[in-house]
Structures are given as C-alpha cells and as structure tokens.
Amino acid sequence: MDAPWKPLTIGNVSVGFPVVQAALSGYSDWAMRRIARIWGAPYTLCEVMLDQFLLSIRHRKRTEHFLYLTDDDHPVGGQLMGAEPEQFAAGASRLVDAGFDVIDINFGCPVKKVLGRCRGGYHLSQPEVALEIVRRTRDTVPPAIPVTVKMRCGIDDSPSSRERFYTILDGAFAAGVAAITVHARTVQQRYVGPSRWEVLAEVKRHAGQRTILGSGDLFSAEDCRRMIEQTGVDGVTVARGAIGNPWIFQQARALFEGQPIPDPPTVHRQRDVIREHFRLAELLYGPQRCGPLMRKFGIKYAALHPQYPSVRQAFVQVRDRHGWQTVLDRWYDEDLPGVSSRFQDETCIDPAE
Numbered sequence: 436m437d438a439p440w441k442p443l444t445i446g447n448v449s450v451g452f453p454v455v456q457a458a459l460s461g462y463s464d465w466a467m468r469r470i471a472r473i474w475g476a477p478y479t480l481c482e483v484m485l486d487q488f489l490l491s492i493r494h495r496k497r498t499e500h501f502l503y504l505t506d507d508d509h510p511v512g513g514q515l516m517g518a519e520p521e522q523f524a525a526g527a528s529r530l531v532d533a534g535f536d537v538i539d540i541n542f543g544c545p546v547k548k549v550l551g552r553c554r555g556g557y558h559l560s561q562p563e564v565a566l567e568i569v570r571r572t573r574d575t576v577p578p579a580i581p582v583t584v585k586m587r588c589g590i591d592d593s594p595s596s597r598e599r600f601y602t603i604l605d606g607a608f609a610a611g612v613a614a615i616t617v618h619a620r621t622v623q624q625r626y627v628g629p630s631r632w633e634v635l636a637e638v639k640r641h642a643g644q645r646t647i648l649g650s651g652d653l654f655s656a657e658d659c660r661r662m663i664e665q666t667g668v669d670g671v672t673v674a675r676g677a678i679g680n681p682w683i684f685q686q687a688r689a690l691f692e693g694q695p696i697p698d699p700p701t702v703h704r705q706r707d708v709i710r711e712h713f714r715l716a717e718l719l720y721g722p723q724r725c726g727p728l729m730r731k732f733g734i735k736y737a738a739l740h741p742q743y744p745s746v747r748q749a750f751v752q753v754r755d756r757h758g759w760q761t762v763l764d765r766w767y768d769e770d771l772p773g774v775s776s777r778f779q780d781e782t783c784i785d786p787a788e
Contacts, residue, residue: 440663440691443478443670445646446581446613448510448536450478453670454659454687456677457616457650458483458514458539458585465503466715467732468511470708471677475684478510480672483541485554486517486526500719502533512537514585516544518554520567524575531576538576540569542586542603543618556622559590562599566606573611581613585650588634591623601641614646616672635666648672654776656686656696679735680776681708699739699773706767709736713759726755733762739773742766 443453456463456471458480468479484501504511513535517523527538542565544555558565573582584607589596604615617638619630630651639647649668653659654676662671676683686696700708712732717725733750740746749762 452477457672457674471681474681475688480512483514486522489526489529510536512539514539516541520571523568524571527572537581539583562602565603569607570610583614585616587618589621616648618650639667656690659687703770
C-alpha cells in the first residue's frame with residue numbers, strides 16, 4: 436500500500452491489523468479460529484448462533500463447542516441472529532456471559548429458510564424492528580463490550596431498499612454500535628455476480644469517520660489490499676477465502692508491510708496445519724464426532740494441493756481419524772509446491788455472510 440495501513444479498533448477493542456476472519460456458519464468454531472490466529476488473523480468471529488438456541492442451550496458435550504473459548508482466542512466476536520428484539524437482547528447477554536469481547540448482530544444472511552423466519556437479511560426490509568433490536572442489544576450489553584452489525588447493502592436494488600439500508604446504518608451508529616460490516620451484495624443477489632465494491636466506497640464516504648468493514652469476494656491477500664485501497668473501508672472481513680486457507684492472513688500481513696508475499700504453502704506445510712486443525716477439532720468435539728465434521732475442512736484444504744481433484748475426493752471419503760491419516764499418508768507424503776487457492780465458487784458459501 437502507498438501509505439502504512441491504519442490500525443483497526445472496534446470500540447475499545449484494539450484489533451490492529453485490519454484483515455480479520457468473518458463469522459462462518461458451520462465453520463468458524465474454536466479450532467478454525469485458533470488456526471487462523473496462528474497464521475495472523477488478529478480478530479475472529481464465531482459461527483452465527485440463533486438467539487433461541489442460546490437461551491435453551493445447556494452445558495452438554497454435544498453443544499458446548501458453540502460457546503467454547505480459550506485465553507488465546509481473544510479478541511473474539513460472538514455473532515447473533517434472530518427475529519424478536521427481546522430474545523435478541525437475551526441471547527446477547529448469554530454471549531457476554533460466555534466471554535465474547537464483541538457482540539455482532541447479523542442482518543445479512545440471505546438463506547431462504549432464514550428469511551422465511553424473519554431473521555438475518557430480512558431485517559433490512561423493516562428498519563423499525565432492526566433498530567429496536569440494535570437498541571435493546573446495546574442497552575443490554577455492558578458499555579465496555581462493543582456491539583457491531585453485519586449487513587448486506589439492501590434487500591434489492593430498488594430506491595426504497597437503499598433508503599432503508601441507510602436508515603438502519605445511520606440509526607445503528609446513533610444507537611451506539613462501534614462498527615458495521617457491509618457485504619457488497621444485496622440479499623436478493625445472494626452470491627450471484629461479483630461483489631460491488633463501488634457500493635462499499637459510497638457507504639464509507641457516507642459514514643465518514645465511523646468504522647466500516649468490507650466483505651465480499653476476498654480470496655487473496657491482493658483482494659484484501661485492493662478493497663481497502665479502492666473503497667476506503669477501515670478493515671476487511673475474510674469469509675469464504677479463509678476456509679482451508681489460513682495462510683491468507685500471513686500473506687496479507689506481508690503485502691501490507693511491503694514485503695514479498697510468501698509462496699503458497701508446500702504440501703508438507705499444508706499437512707502440518709491440517710494435522711493440527713484435526714487435533715484441535717478432536718479436543719473440541721471428541722474422537723467420535725471429529726472425523727465427519729472435519730471432512731468439509733479437508734475438502735477446502737485440498738484446494739491448495741497440486742493434485743486437487745484426487746485429494747478432494749479422498750477427503751470426501753474420510754469418516755474417522757484413521758481415514759484422515761490415510762489421506763495424509765497417501766497424498767501429503769511428497770513435499771510438492773502448493774498452489775493458490777481455487778475456491779471462489781458456490782461450493783464454500785458462508786450461509787451467514
């Protein structure tokens with residue numbers, strides 16, 4: 436970048452490096468967040484949780500991973516999604532009690548079943564309810580804990596949708612949120628077509644000194660730099676581009692510091708990180724559940740392997756630790772050069788993004 440990057444702060448939480456890991460439904464558990472932090476992510480968000488689920492959750496082995504934190508997981512954001520303002524605020528309290536440093540409100544999910552239950556991106560159609568959720572959440576959460584919002588740039592491209600978007604954005608800042616992340620697609624767009632970064636530039640100009648983070652189509656270190664340069668946002672949140680590719684944070688740090696971007700990780704480097712990710716997941720879920728749950732990560736890690744189609748298919752077959760080790764022994768034995776991540780398609784969409 437022509438000028439040194441500006442350190443990112445979210446309220447009173449000092450993040451520093453302005454490239455962070457987004458909330459990824461079904462992915463960004465403690466194990467994934469830990470790997471991302473090892474490779475340079477300064478701040479991560481947990482997978483989105485429903486307010487109703489948080490209010491009913493008990494200390495059981497099968498569900499304890501949702502709220503699992505360790506000292507090296509901070510700062511970490513807890514993302515919340517729901518329909519009713521009262522339950523939203525109560526769910527936020529549960530995240531505070533669990534130890535999350537930031538409470539993030541999801542107004543961005545474009546999944547049909549979520550919209551049908553008046554959650555996620557649906558709230559962009561009803562500013563009054565959306566802002567009541569923000570106000571109640573901000574009033575409930577202790578002042579020292581920042582509240583943030585994740586939203587798309589509207590329900591659709593109509594003038595009325597644009598007006599509602601800015602009503603929510605301005606109203607949320609007025610209610611005391613510390614930062615807003617904007618995914619530069621509408622809810623109606625889902626993931627069709629490119630993310631429209633020119634919209635982010637417009638939003639940042641409108642927001643002025645208020646903190647705006649950008650999201651959408653960040654698959655490389657260069658993408659992260661270009662989004663900040665072209666739009667002026669204060670930071671970026673990497674979602675799909677971080678699944679199976681924690682090295683994106685290391686590469687972005689090097690690029691932002693004017694250093695050569697490290698080469699894609701070699702096959703042996705990939706093997707070591709995959710093995711560590713599995714170990715952490717096994718601690719979190721136990722040996723019986725870990726194998727099937729990690730299969731989706733193996734498929735994403737395979738994108739960096741020079742023999743991707745075969746390695747991907749091998750991970751598809753994994754059922755347990757033995758199967759996992761078999762894939763590593765068969766396909767990660769020879770230390771070949773890695774390749775740049777191929778994942779820029781619908782196969783790794785974050786349903787909460």
